[in-house]
Amino acid sequence: MIAASPAAREQSALPDVQDAIALGLTAAEYELVCAKQGRRPNVLELAMYSLLWSEHCAYKHSKRLLRTLPTQGAQVVMGPGENAGAVELSGGLVCAFKVESHNHPSAVEPFQGAATGVGGIVRDIFAIGARPIAVLDSLRFGEPTSARSRYLLDEAVAGIAHYGNSIGVPTVGGEVYFEDPYEQSCLINVMAVGLARREQLVRSAASGEGNVLVLLGATTGRDGIGGASVLASSELGGAGEDGEGDSDDRDMRPTVQVGDPFAEKKVLECTLELLDAGVLVSLQDLGAAGLTSAVAEMAAKGSVGVELDVAKVPLREPGMAPWEVMVSESQERMLCVVAPADVPRVLDCAAKWEIGGAAIGRVTADASVRVLAGGQLAGEMPVAALVDECPLYDLAPQRPTAPLYRPAPAQLAADCDPREALLALLKSPNLSSRRALFEQYDCIVQSRTVRRPEQADAAVLALPDGSALALSIDCNGRRVAADPRRGTVEAVLECAANLACAGALPLGVTNNLNFANPEKPHVAWQLSESVRGLAEACTALSLPVVGGNVSLYNESAAGPIYPTPVIGMAGELPDARHAGRAGFWRAGDQIALVGPFAPSLAASELAKLQGLALPDGLPAFELDTVIGAQAAVREAVRAGGLLSSAHDIAEGGLAVAVAECCLAGGLGASVELPAVLLAGERSAGALQALFGEGPGGFVVSGEAQALQRLAGHARVLALGTVGGEELSLAAGPTELRLSLQELGVAHGALAELFW
Amino acid sequence: MKFGVVRFPGSCDELDALAAAGLVGEAQLLWHGERDLHGVDAVVVPGGFSYGDYLRAGAIARFSLVMESVVQFAREGGLVLGICNGFQVLCEAKLLPGALLVNRDRRFVCRQVDLEVANAATPFTSACSPGELLSIPAKHSWGRFYADDSTLDALERSGQVVLRYAAGENVNGSARDIAGVCNERANVFGLMPHPEHAVDELSGGSLDGLKVFQSMHLALEGALA
Numbered sequence: 001m002i003a004a005s006p007a008a009r010e011q012s013a014l015p016d017v018q019d020a021i022a023l024g025l026t027a028a029e030y031e032l033v034c035a036k037q038g039r040r041p042n043v044l045e046l047a048m049y050s051l052l053w054s055e056h057c058a059y060k061h062s063k064r065l066l067r068t069l070p071t072q073g074a075q076v077v078m079g080p081g082e083n084a085g086a087v088e089l090s091g092g093l094v095c096a097f098k099v100e101s102h103n104h105p106s107a108v109e110p111f112q113g114a115a116t117g118v119g120g121i122v123r124d125i126f127a128i129g130a131r132p133i134a135v136l137d138s139l140r141f142g143e144p145t146s147a148r149s150r151y152l153l154d155e156a157v158a159g160i161a162h163y164g165n166s167i168g169v170p171t172v173g174g175e176v177y178f179e180d181p182y183e184q185s186c187l188i189n190v191m192a193v194g195l196a197r198r199e200q201l202v203r204s205a206a207s208g209e210g211n212v213l214v215l216l217g218a219t220t221g222r223d224g225i226g227g228a229s230v231l232a233s234s235e236l237g238g239a240g241e242d243g244e245g246d247s248d249d250r251d252m253r254p255t256v257q258v259g260d261p262f263a264e265k266k267v268l269e270c271t272l273e274l275l276d277a278g279v280l281v282s283l284q285d286l287g288a289a290g291l292t293s294a295v296a297e298m299a300a301k302g303s304v305g306v307e308l309d310v311a312k313v314p315l316r317e318p319g320m321a322p323w324e325v326m327v328s329e330s331q332e333r334m335l336c337v338v339a340p341a342d343v344p345r346v347l348d349c350a351a352k353w354e355i356g357g358a359a360i361g362r363v364t365a366d367a368s369v370r371v372l373a374g375g376q377l378a379g380e381m382p383v384a385a386l387v388d389e390c391p392l393y394d395l396a397p398q399r400p401t402a403p404l405y406r407p408a409p410a411q412l413a414a415d416c417d418p419r420e421a422l423l424a425l426l427k428s429p430n431l432s433s434r435r436a437l438f439e440q441y442d443c444i445v446q447s448r449t450v451r452r453p454e455q456a457d458a459a460v461l462a463l464p465d466g467s468a469l470a471l472s473i474d475c476n477g478r479r480v481a482a483d484p485r486r487g488t489v490e491a492v493l494e495c496a497a498n499l500a501c502a503g504a505l506p507l508g509v510t511n512n513l514n515f516a517n518p519e520k521p522h523v524a525w526q527l528s529e530s531v532r533g534l535a536e537a538c539t540a541l542s543l544p545v546v547g548g549n550v551s552l553y554n555e556s557a558a559g560p561i562y563p564t565p566v567i568g569m570a571g572e573l574p575d576a577r578h579a580g581r582a583g584f585w586r587a588g589d590q591i592a593l594v595g596p597f598a599p600s601l602a603a604s605e606l607a608k609l610q611g612l613a614l615p616d617g618l619p620a621f622e623l624d625t626v627i628g629a630q631a632a633v634r635e636a637v638r639a640g641g642l643l644s645s646a647h648d649i650a651e652g653g654l655a656v657a658v659a660e661c662c663l664a665g666g667l668g669a670s671v672e673l674p675a676v677l678l679a680g681e682r683s684a685g686a687l688q689a690l691f692g693e694g695p696g697g698f699v700v701s702g703e704a705q706a707l708q709r710l711a712g713h714a715r716v717l718a719l720g721t722v723g724g725e726e727l728s729l730a731a732g733p734t735e736l737r738l739s740l741q742e743l744g745v746a747h748g749a750l751a752e753l754f755w
Numbered sequence: 756m757k758f759g760v761v762r763f764p765g766s767c768d769e770l771d772a773l774a775a776a777g778l779v780g781e782a783q784l785l786w787h788g789e790r791d792l793h794g795v796d797a798v799v800v801p802g803g804f805s806y807g808d809y810l811r812a813g814a815i816a817r818f819s820l821v822m823e824s825v826v827q828f829a830r831e832g833g834l835v836l837g838i839c840n841g842f843q844v845l846c847e848a849k850l851l852p853g854a855l856l857v858n859r860d861r862r863f864v865c866r867q868v869d870l871e872v873a874n875a876a877t878p879f880t881s882a883c884s885p886g887e888l889l890s891i892p893a894k895h896s897w898g899r900f901y902a903d904d905s906t907l908d909a910l911e912r913s914g915q916v917v918l919r920y921a922a923g924e925n926v927n928g929s930a931r932d933i934a935g936v937c938n939e940r941a942n943v944f945g946l947m948p949h950p951e952h953a954v955d956e957l958s959g960g961s962l963d964g965l966k967v968f969q970s971m972h973l974a975l976e977g978a979l980a
Contacts, residue, residue: 158862161862161863162863165767165804165863165894166765166767166804166807166808167767168766168767168768168803260807261804261807262764262765262804262806262807262808262809263807265764265765265767265804265807266764266765269764352788353764354764438865439864439865439866440862440863440864440865441863441865442767442863442865442894443865444865444892444894444949444952444958445767445768445771445894445952446770446771447770447771447774447951447952447955447958447959448958449958450957450958452960462957462958576957577957754862
């Protein structure tokens with residue numbers, strides 16, 4: 001049998017609408033591609049269109065919504081559209097940050113999926129010229145009673161540790177929730193943060209006709225060829241086998257990329273060295289859709305064209321078809337634009353760091369992406385058609401009329417004993433200590449970490465001028481499921497509260513919108529309500545959204561995930577020495593509740609443990625009063641000295657917050673709940689006051705004078721005193737006493753999952 | 756005095772070590788691909804994942820050009836400090852006895868640990884008192900010190916066990932709680948915990964790691980920095 005060469009096969013027959021549909025395009029989109037091209041696209045062109053017009057690249061179901069978010073602010077240096085957002089800090093420095101998801105790959109292969117999730121987002125940071133200085137993770141799994149969830153957790157954490165630790169970027173914070181709706185659709189979101197001098201930043205827009213495209217880093221292989229692998233099927237060209245093994249094998253090629261942190265570390269150092277030398281005109285990392293996305297995006301942003309030859313791309317394996325080179329998602333690669341005279345210098349630096357470097361093309365003036373294969377034209381597409389002219393779709397949101405989610409199995413009775421409830425909450429997977437996870441992460445490399453995990457509500461990193469950066473990532477999906485708009489407002493407030501407890505003023509937001517299938521009306525409703533809430537909260541906080549990511553279709557036959565708009569926030573405090581702490585650490589300090597906190601059991605962790613269904617909506621609250629309380633706490637923490645600790649009230653309510661303060665500082669406390677919190681029916685009243693949740697509450701400790709000062713700016717209710725070896729809590733006639741040891745054992749429950 | 760801090764591809768803590776050494780003396784990086792030690796008075800082989808830890812942690816780095824010079828420097832009595840991956844490199848290079856195996860719990864662990872100074876009479880610990888506890892972070896997945904019993908006996912007899920994990924602090928299952936050892940001549944010292952990450956009040960959790968660098972200064976200059 002005579003095997004046709006791939007190139008010959010590609011020219012022998014053009015794909016049709018069925019191929020386009022198999023690649024994820026609709027028939028109408030295929031017709032539009034034909035119209036843009038003025039002819040039927042060939043295999044390579046169709047592969048490139050199908051990727052760039054995918055939800056992942058084109059945001060076709062979310063772009064219109066995302067345009068409603070506030071993105072402006074005096075501090076914004078780079079907003080949405082660049083590889084990462086960036087805000088200005090004091091002292092001429094810029095903080096770059098972005099969160100991204102790797103949900104689907106991680107569900108298939110959690111270790112590599114999570115590892116390459118770190119690799120990808122870290123590349124986004126140094127792609128704009130910033131040195132990556134921190135990683136935070138946001139993870140969602142099914143209940144740990146499921147063996148699959150434990151496996152995914154174990155492997156995903158190990159994958160993040162493997163990649164982050166190996167490239168010398170500290171993982172300084174994160175969050176994890178366990179809820180049944182994530183059982184079949186885990187979420188792996190990673191936020192990376194970088195630091196740069198403002199003049200060091202580089203954009204991705206290609207410019208300068210005749211400038212050279214240089215591909216840096218790893219070789220290109222067939223890994224990560226996702227949906228496009230349908231193009232490898234023999235039916236397509238009718239040419240049968242191609243001598244590379246049978247077509248079934250090619251269809252089964254792994255679609256999950258394999259990460260090599262050692263390669264990334266070298267690419268990182270080489271890239272930063274080149275940026276320092278000022279020889280890169282523009283820079284772009286290769287992520288989803290590989291070279292296809294990189295060249296098209298760079299050309300579109302620079303309003304130029306590009307021409308490249310796939311024969312010049314260093315390959316990992318022989319016989320790759322041009323379209324395979326263009327869509328490969330091989331990791332640890334960067335594409336840069338370099339003036340011709342600087343090319344030798346760039347290639348020398350690549351050689352020094354022992355990474356690949358190859359000139360693969362050039363910038364042109366004709367606004368098209370032209371792909372050559374050994375000098376022969378293999379495909380040509382208008383840049384605008386590829387990048388900007390994918391049809392956008394309006395959502396058809398419809399508020400669901402029946403509950404979308406089943407309640408969790410009841411573990412506690414409706415009239416449970418408060419003592420039993422407190423211990424059950426402390427050891428519940430969503431609230432127990434994350435020590436067993438975060439101890440697998442290097443949180444101190446680069447010597448900036450002022451507050452390590454569990455020392456404060458936000459991670460705090462020292463900056464060279466004595467100020468500090470505070471970082472937080474959060475989202476309680478169950479509360480968003482109960483009320484997409486208000487739940488999202490709460491997620492933004494939670495991050496801002498975390499920063500306030502560290503003493504930091506928020507500067508910008510990044511977000512990862514993890515939702516189910518937006519073509520379903522109730523998911524569309526969750527998404528549009530959630531984005532409304534995001535815009536509302538950010539506007540109220542005067543916070544720009546400087547970047548983000550959208551991950552849709554997170555659902556299975558078992559149903560949709562909880563809507564999970566993960567919020568990442570960066571802020572700054574003027575003096576790193578005054579960074580706040582969460583734990584009680586000085587016996588005799590007064591304890592107070594600060595803020596308009598109005599506890600409610602609706603969608604609370606206790607309600608989950610009691611097996612209660614999600615409510616339809618969360619209680620209303622005054623946004624401005626909550627923000628005012630955050631400002632008061634922030635100022636008190638920044639002042640240093642008199643205020644000892646600050647911790648915001650979140651899952652598990654006031655009682656859990658106080659217990660966490662005791663555990664974080666290793667000191668007991670004696671607390672009596674103020675009568676104002678105890679309204680309502682007697683036993684339910686105590687449970688609600690102790691474990692009710694809602695925004696706008698802080699547990700602070702300090703000298704009486706500090707609390708008096710706070711009272712001038714927010715509601716301050718005296719709670720008790722720090723000291724001793726036990727936590728004593730009184731809520732009306734209800735009293736509970738627990739030793740620190742007892743609390744610590746309950747709080748350590750998550751560790752058991754790891755042995 | 757001048758410290759040289761080796762930089763391999765995959766080193767992660769070299770700039771931290773450079774900064775820590777810079778607190779007590781001059782300090783500069785040494786590139787893995789060069790034999791020239793630039794006249795430094797002491798060498799630090801830093802932490803990280805040199806060559807991606809491929810093959811075995813430290814196994815490839817020991818063949819680098821700079822290590823040829825470091826081995827020679829050590830043979831001539833020069834002070835060489837290996838931290839974490841650097842300890843692994845020095846073991847692979849046979850400058851130090853024993854080997855580092857995967858942690859008892861088979862996971863990476865990052866934790867502030869207490870170390871007991873078992874020998875305060877080395878050039879790396881002379882600024883400490885015997886039995887003093889040092890609070891220094893450890894972070895590694897291959898840190899379980901191993902040697903056969905007769906080697907361990909010999910190390911203990913000759914005072915080559917320099918640091919031990921304090922009671923309950925042995926994070927990796929190291930034999931006889933050993934956290935750091937030196938060679939017979941006591942001019943080469945390796946430890947798994949990171950003294951360079953305990954030199955600053957703000958980010959270190961303690962200043963105890965500084966004592967290792969101060970001891971080296973004391974040994975070379977006859978005075979604390």
